[in-house]
C-alpha cells in the first residue's frame with residue numbers, strides 16, 4: 001500500500017509519548033458516475049497505565065491521560081472515524097473471576113463517554129468506544145458494549161458483544177451475558193459502520209449479519225493473547241473483509257497485565273497472575289484482500305488509513321458474492337438445525353455397516 005506521511009504535530013506526539021504511528025492508503029478504482037468517498041480511519045491500541053493494584057479511579061484517570069495525546073495525534077492527522085480497543089478504560093480483569101472489577105463498569109453516558117465526546121466534538125470525529133457497561137435501567141446489569149459517538153459529540157447508539165468466550169483464561173461469562181442488540185449498522189457522517197467485538201470475529205455469521213445490514217467498515221476491538229490466538233489474528237479479519245465486501249479495522253491491546261491474586265481456569269495450569277501477552281498488532285483489511293502492516297506487538301500505537309468506501313461496491317460487482325450467496329439454502333439448513341428433532345443430512349455408504357463374512 002501507499003504510505004501517508006502524518007503531519008509533523010502527530011509525529012511529534014508519537015515521539016514524545018512513545019507510541020507507534022503508521023499511516024497508509026488503500027487504492028480503489030476511479031468511477032465514472034460516483035465521486036470517491038474517501039474517509040480517514042484510525043485505530044488505537046494501548047497498554048494499561050498503572051499497576052492493577054493502584055486505586056481504581058487512579059487507574060482509569062491514568063488511562064485517560066495516556067490516551068489523550070494519541071487521540072490528539074489522530075485529530076491532528078484529520079482522522080474521521082476512530083476506534084479504541086475492547087474495554088479500553090480498564091485492565092482486562094475478566095480472567096480473574098473476581099467481582100471487584102465490576103466497579104469499573106459505567107453507563108453508556110458515563111465518564112469514559114464524556115471524556116471522548118469532547119474529542120469527537122473538537123476534531124469532528126466519530127469515535128467508537130468499547131466499555132464495560134452498567135445498564136442502570138435494567139437492574140444495574142453488566143454488558144460488554146461499544147458506544148458510537150457521533151462527530152458532533154452526540155451518542156448515536158450502542159452495540160453489545162454477541163459472542164462471549166469460554167476459552168483459556170477468558171472467563172468473561174462470569175461478568176456479562178451475550179448481547180441483545182442484534183447486528184446494528186450505524187450510519188454516520190463518514191459512512192456505515194458496525195462493531196464486531198473481539199471473540200465475535202471467530203463467528204462468520206456474525207460478520208455476515210453486519211454485512212447484510214449494509215456495513216462498509218466493521219471494527220473489531222479486541223483483547224487477546226499470543227499463546228491463544230496470534231496465528232488466527234491476521235487471517236480471520238482479512239477473510240471477513242473479503243467475504244463480506246467491507247473494510248475491517250482490527251485492534252488488540254498491548255502488554256502483560258499482572259493481577260493481585262493468582263487464578264486458574266480449570267485447564268490444569270498452575271495458578272498464575274496474568275493472561276499472558278496482549279500482542280497489539282492492530283491493522284486494517286480491505287475487501288480486495290489487501291491489508292496494512294500491523295502496529296507493534298509491544299507498544300501503544302495509532303494506525304491510520306485512508307479508504308475509498310466505493311471499493312466495497314466495486315468488489316461486490318466484481319465477485320458477486322452477495323448475488324451468488326444462496327442465502328435461502330442456508331436459511332433452510334439453519335431453520336432445520338434449530339429444531340430439537342434435527343437430523344444431520346448424512347448419506348452413509350450402505351456397504352459401511354454391512355457385516356463382512
Ligand SMILES: NC(=O)NCCC(=O)O
Pocket residue numbers: 086164165170197198199200222223224225228229
Ligand atoms: N476478549 C475476548 O473476547 N477474547 C477472547 C479470545 C479471543 O477471541 O482471542
